[in-house]
Amino acid sequence: MTDAAADGALIERYRHGEAEALAALVEKYRRPLYAYVLNMTAGREDVDEVFQEVWFRVIRRIDRYRQKNFYGWIVRIAHNLVIDRARRRKPSVSLDADGDGDRHAPAETVPARTADPAAESADTDLGRRIAGAVRALPPEQREVFVLRTHGGLSFKEVAAVQRVSINTALARMQYALGKLRLMLQEDYEQLDR
């Protein structure tokens, strides 16, 4: 059974009253959706709240679900929620705007290496530096990168989530990779290990 068919079967079961079927979908997409929300929101306490609200909206709208890609659908819901919250909190942060330019200076936002030994041991952790570098990307580029790497969406699906052309999604990915390469230059040797 394909992923889409398996998801469709779970949705049908939920529509017929099996609450466990939705719990199975929550479990299946817990990590990629959480990674997406974590990368697209500013604070940890906001992450849980957004994650929860996404599933509440899924539950309310499940009868309207007619698509083939369930993860693409819930990401679209999360995307809209993140935009709503960003507009309410920080009007300057927008996922709708063209984010292909260099509005953010990566060097200012990536966690810097430090001389403090304790902080050094935490900060040199490659995973954290990569996560920090990804979060330093402009939102539109970050979203493309996260949806591709953690969500496994195709560029066609990413473009649908962002409501842009596939060429724009590809260009955003190229910008993101270029910036990450620059930000992680010092860690490059470790990336090969």
Place this chain on the structure above:
Amino acid sequence: MHCHEARNGILLRDAGEMSAPGLSALDAHLAACPDCARFAADTARLTAAARSAAVPDGPSPLVLDRIRAAAEAAAPRPLLLRRPVLQSLAAAALLLIVVGAATLWPPPGGGPAPESGARTERIADLQAVIAVVSDEQADSAAATAADDEDAALQGLATQLLRMQGLLEDEDALDVLAGEHPATDPQSRSTSALRARRYG
């Protein structure tokens, strides 16, 4: 193929979105262009590192519990637990018992058992009552549940008839299968039933 096109091609290839002819052209370009070959290697390295970078497991268990509770509260209830269905079934069962007792029990004083034709008539009466009850209940029930309710009521009627031993009758089976136009339950009205029963 230009370098810009080739780099888009590398991304599409990694996402499994490139056609076979496109792949051949890309391979040819990569063999001749060291910059694009480096871009391909860097892309693979960065995306693999990002995938393997620690990602938190998920939200707090409390959040997951809340989502589960919301899913349970919002899940459509199974047919037999829905209130309108239960009400319909209870009303139908009560009517069937009363009408069934009145029509199928032998008259006091021990008269002869009803003939096959008479049984068929009575079954048709019962079905007409079921149809009336279904129509009345369908108004208050959700539209989407109407078909399920009809099926449940028909099932209940069948069970009651089986208990009365009427389903062994061939004529009765014809009536239940809707193959007896003269006794089509949908064609009978409540007033006609009352007139026949009470004179």
